[in-house]
Each structure stands twice: as structure tokens, then as C-alpha cells.
Amino acid sequence: MTLSEELQRIIVCPKCKGELTYWKEKNKLDCKDCQLYFRVEDDIPILFIEEAESY
Numbered sequence: 523m524t525l526s527e528e529l530q531r532i533i534v535c536p537k538c539k540g541e542l543t544y545w546k547e548k549n550k551l552d553c554k555d556c557q558l559y560f561r562v563e564d565d566i567p568i569l570f571i572e573e574a575e576s577y
């Protein structure tokens with residue numbers, strides 16, 4: 523399962539509105555500034571701060 527490049531371009535971190543890096547091996551999006559991971563379910567990023575995992 524991969525996230526489309528188009529989607530990766532438009533999604534931002536819900537906390538800092540910064541860029542997210544897609545981590546293919548774990549199927550997660552990573553905000554380096556907030557040190558948070560956001561999981562992806564069925565190609566849909568779960569971009570809620572409450573749902574994020576911290577490093």
C-alpha cells in the first residue's frame with residue numbers, strides 16, 4: 523500500500539501545518555518538527571493530533 527504522490531504533496535501536519543514525510547516501510551507520515559507520526563489506513567492519512575504517536 524502506498525500513498526499517492528499527489529496526496530503527499532497536499533497534506534500537511536495538522537499541528538504545525540508543516541511538511542510531512544511519508545515513511546513507506548511503516549506506512550506512516552512523519553512530522554519532524556512536532557516529532558509525531560500519523561498512521562495511514564486504507565490509503566487515508568489519519569491527520570488528527572489526538573491520533574498521532576509521538577517519537
Ligand SMILES: [Zn+2]
Binds near residue numbers: 535536537554
Ligand atoms: Zn508538525
